Structures are given as C-alpha cells and as structure tokens.
Amino acid sequence: MSDDLISEGADDMQDAGSIDPNSDSAEGAGATDQVIEQGDAVSASIAADQGPSRGTLRDVADSLGISSAVALRALRDQTDIRPRLRERVHEAAERLNFPLEELADETSHRGVVAVLVNTMRNTWISDLVRAIRIELTATGRSAIVVPTRRRVPEYPIAADTDAIRSLVDLGVDGFLMVSDLHDVDSVIEATADRPFVGIGCSRSFVGRFDTVRIDDEVGQGLLVDHLVSLGHTEIAHVGGVGSTVARERADAFQLAMERHGLADHARIEPGDFTEQVGQTAGSMLLRGSQVPTAVTCANDVTALGVLAAARDAGYEVPTQLAVAGYGNTSLSSSGVTQVTSVDPNSDRLGALAAQLLVDRVSGHEQEARDVAVAPSLVARQSTAAGPRAESKRRTRVHVD
Structure with missing residues (x-):
C-alpha cells in the first residue's frame, strides 16, 4: 500500500x-x-x-x-x-x-490516471484529488494532476493540448476533468478516445461522457432556505459569469428565490470564481441604492472577496450583512473567516468519478452515465444573525 x-x-x-x-x-x-x-x-x-x-x-x-x-x-x-x-x-x-471486482492487491500497479484542472490554486481541487487517489489506490492505480491552461499571451484561455497528447503517448489509462476546462472539444480530441470522466462539471456535458456533478439546485436551495429562515428577504448572489457552472448556480439561486416568492427581491451581481472580482461585485452591491442583507456566492473564494468589500464599506458580518460561500473548502472553515458554505461532498464526487473511469478502462461500453451528488449546508458565523429590523429593506441615502 x-x-x-x-x-x-x-x-x-x-x-x-x-x-x-x-x-x-x-x-x-x-x-x-x-x-x-x-x-x-x-x-x-x-x-x-x-x-x-x-x-x-x-x-x-x-x-x-x-x-x-x-x-x-x-x-x-x-x-x-x-x-x-x-x-x-x-x-x-x-x-x-x-465494486469489489476492481479491488487490487497491495502490490498491484495497473496504471496512471491524469486529473486535468484549470488551476492549481483552487483548494476545492485538492479535496477532490485526495478522494480520487484513495479510490484509485484500491484498484492498484495512481493519479497525476495536470494543469491544462496554456499560459502564453496569444492563447489566453486555450487548453494545453500538447501536454495532453504527451500523456496519451506515455500511456495513461484515462482522464478525469475537474470542472469545465477551457476549449473542452480540443481537450477531448487530444485524449485520443481514452476513457474520460467529468467531475463538478456543468449539465451541458451530460450525455457526452460520464459525469459526476454537484446538484447545484439543491445546494443553492439550501443556502436560500437557510437565509430566509433567519428572516432575510433582500438576498443577492455574486456569480453567473466565467463558466457554465457559474451560470447554472446563478440560475439555481433565482429558482430558489422564486420558490420562496422572492423573485422580485433576487439580485445577481456578475462575478466569477476569483476573490478580486468578488470584492468588486461586493462593493457594487453595498454602494447601490438598495443594499441586500445577505449575499450568496459562486464559491468560497468569491465569498472572501465579498467579506473584504463589507469590511472596507464598514459593514459588520453577520449583524449587518450575512455572507455565504460554496464548496466548504479550508478557506471557509478557518478560524479567521468562518463562512457558511455548501459542502459538495467532495469525497464522494472524487471517488465516484474514479470508479466510473475504472469501469471504462475495464471495458464498460454502455451509454454515458450521469450522477448528481447531493450537497449539504454547513452553517457558520458569517450567517449567524438575521437582518436587523431597520435593515430588512435598506436603501443608501446620498447626501450632497
């Protein structure tokens, strides 16, 4: 072992x-x-x-x-x-x-799986990779993590297909794609029909290859339910741009607000998955004519940006502004931030994706499978209070 x-x-x-x-x-x-x-x-x-x-x-x-x-x-x-x-x-x-039939003995070595990622900076990816490695080890396989974004000026968002072809030449068993990679069609072509499974990707890939996704409608619903139970009605979401997954989470937020009869109160401030853009979006929300009492975010990194914006604008969290993230990464659970977040069950996401890939490597030829893993809510200090009575519909007063 x-x-x-x-x-x-x-x-x-x-x-x-x-x-x-x-x-x-x-x-x-x-x-x-x-x-x-x-x-x-x-x-x-x-x-x-x-x-x-x-x-x-x-x-x-x-x-x-x-x-x-x-x-x-x-x-x-x-x-x-x-x-x-x-x-x-x-x-x-x-x-x-x-799947006991795939269990390997302690000394067995059956091959290597490549885990394709956009970035190495996302702490959620490390959680997934850990689960993938544990499950693959049970089958006598190992995993390598490969950043795929080509870092040259003329290809700002292109995939490094040369690196993927090199992995094929080296004889990797198959590929696991974490989230939506840039230029996915070129990525799949470069894999030369090796088994391919997507993890945490958007619904748009369902049916093209095996997918193991986060059930974002459930996840955003849990966040909105939690905030509404605390008395919040003026709730905003930071996200919706940068990837299909971001747009799907923003849509899921909108649906959850509609379910509570709060469609007219829902506001989506454009933002991607970065802290810098999250801070800019948070600043826009807090400087507007109508300031929300709670904000949900596309991921935990974005939530950190909104927290920074709240600090700069003089808003206390959670008594004046509740903030929630998505991903339940180490960023959300640190003693400094303590951000409420949706736990996507990364252990199960990574392990199931590894199992599906091993199935394909072993000759499974049925139609593409899709699993939507149910997330859960982890409530922390950042949403520990409901809105103040005078803040349930806050407006910013401009003084000349």
Whole structure:
C-alpha cells in the first residue's frame, strides 16, 4: 500500500472514542446497533444521489466508523486486521454495492490516471484529488494532476493540448476533468478516445461522457432556505459569469428565490470564481441604492472577496450583512473567516468519478452515465444573525 494512502487514511480516523465493531463486551453489543445506524445513514446518503447507486471506499469506512486505510486493508484480507472486522467490512462493501471486482492487491500497479484542472490554486481541487487517489489506490492505480491552461499571451484561455497528447503517448489509462476546462472539444480530441470522466462539471456535458456533478439546485436551495429562515428577504448572489457552472448556480439561486416568492427581491451581481472580482461585485452591491442583507456566492473564494468589500464599506458580518460561500473548502472553515458554505461532498464526487473511469478502462461500453451528488449546508458565523429590523429593506441615502 502506498504511504500516501496510509497517511491520508490516518487523517480520516475517527475520534479516540470510535466504535470498535469487534468488541465482545456489553459495550460492544451496544456498539453493534450504532454501527448499523451508521450503515443506514450512509445508504440513505448514497440513495439521495441522482444516478447509479454505488458505494465508495470512504462510504464503506464511514458505515463502520473506521478509516479508509483500515477498510482497504480489511477488504484486501490483510492479516493485521482482525477476522471479525474483515468480515464486517466485506459485508458493508457488498451492502453498499462497492465494486469489489476492481479491488487490487497491495502490490498491484495497473496504471496512471491524469486529473486535468484549470488551476492549481483552487483548494476545492485538492479535496477532490485526495478522494480520487484513495479510490484509485484500491484498484492498484495512481493519479497525476495536470494543469491544462496554456499560459502564453496569444492563447489566453486555450487548453494545453500538447501536454495532453504527451500523456496519451506515455500511456495513461484515462482522464478525469475537474470542472469545465477551457476549449473542452480540443481537450477531448487530444485524449485520443481514452476513457474520460467529468467531475463538478456543468449539465451541458451530460450525455457526452460520464459525469459526476454537484446538484447545484439543491445546494443553492439550501443556502436560500437557510437565509430566509433567519428572516432575510433582500438576498443577492455574486456569480453567473466565467463558466457554465457559474451560470447554472446563478440560475439555481433565482429558482430558489422564486420558490420562496422572492423573485422580485433576487439580485445577481456578475462575478466569477476569483476573490478580486468578488470584492468588486461586493462593493457594487453595498454602494447601490438598495443594499441586500445577505449575499450568496459562486464559491468560497468569491465569498472572501465579498467579506473584504463589507469590511472596507464598514459593514459588520453577520449583524449587518450575512455572507455565504460554496464548496466548504479550508478557506471557509478557518478560524479567521468562518463562512457558511455548501459542502459538495467532495469525497464522494472524487471517488465516484474514479470508479466510473475504472469501469471504462475495464471495458464498460454502455451509454454515458450521469450522477448528481447531493450537497449539504454547513452553517457558520458569517450567517449567524438575521437582518436587523431597520435593515430588512435598506436603501443608501446620498447626501450632497
């Protein structure tokens, strides 16, 4: 087993008080019930996704309260794992429809998968790559991350197809595309019919190749529901430009506002996924004639820009302005920012995409599959208060 998987699996280990499914004590008997409850919860989570129902290595581990590394060693029947735990892990894997047929032994090496990204700066990508690597390791494969944007003046948004062709020549098994790459048609052509799966991409690619997407209608709905429950009605969204995914999230925000009868109160301030543009958009919102009491953003980086704009304009967060992001990255959970965000379930996104790619590498030839993974809401300090009574419909007064 690779050292990466051991260290990453250790990071996933539960608290010291985790359930020991092998215990024969009275406490262990009670623990059995809790293990079953966790299994039911994981099964329900899988069922919530729109698409093929299958479990990942992380799902198997979570169902028993163990780490991914321990689950993998149990599935491989390693002798350092006690027999009863090995049995429980195999049972959980079968129950959750984990693809045991692709499981490789500890020393197997079947190939390399290329993960194509637009940028290395997005912390959400690191979460995905971690999940991809863990799942691929279970099949005896490894992953390399490849930035694809050509960084030369005459090709400001073109894809580096030369690098992709070089990967084909080196014999990579297939490609995983994170989000919507620039010039996707050229990218796909350069992959020379190697298996190709999109992760976190837009709905526009459904049917062209296997896709594992975030259910953004659910995600934006969770944000708007949360803010409305706090009393907010004047809610704006920063996003909608820069990619199809951004436009889809803006549309999902609009639909959520319409569902609450607040279509006339919804405002979309154009912004992409960068902090700089987020700050500019936030400044425009706060300098307008009608200032919102809450702002949702296309991602966590944009939310940081809106927070900076609020600070510069003298608005207190959350008492004068609630701000929410999207992605639940480390940026949102730091002790400094504490931003409410939508958790896209990156572990499941990455693991399922890896599974679908392995299917294709192994000869799966059915029609393109699509899975929309259900996100969840993580509420933090940035939305911990509703609007002040005098702020429910704020207007900015201009004094000559």
